[in-house]
Amino acid sequence: MPSSEILGLVAGLFTTFAIIPQIMRVYKLKSAREISVIYNTTMLLGILLWLVYGIVLGLVPIIIWNIIGALLNVLLLLAKFKYGR
């Protein structure tokens, strides 16, 4: 595995899983008033575009992290619908 690929895997580990404590916090507080639904939907759309970019260029880290990232962002969006006021 080229070292750039390892770097991309580590970078994606951070930017993809960063959202997990945010999701946990919102579900724990049972409040998503401060979460912007425009943020969430725009981010989801962008992640799907990065996924296409990764597929086109065959960049493995970008493909993997954006699939996981899309799923996690859906969880935050569900929290917004459930707890957003």
Next chain:
Amino acid sequence: MPSSEILGLVAGLFTTFAIIPQIMRVYKLKSAREISVIYNTTMLLGILLWLVYGIVLGLVPIIIWNIIGALLNVLLLLAKFKYGR
């Protein structure tokens, strides 16, 4: 400009600027209680790693968006320090 580069620029437009309505919402509500500081700092660290990845592979969209993304995430972190309880 190769079409993959245009795709990366559009994808980054979404994922980078998505955070702007989130920042605006927190500053408008003067409340960042729901924002996870672990989310924010982990995301910032990951963005800086993606920046290095982009520099190593010479991927222009990744370089540009991660510089802007880092700056925007600092704004959200400042909001957390100012309004987080």
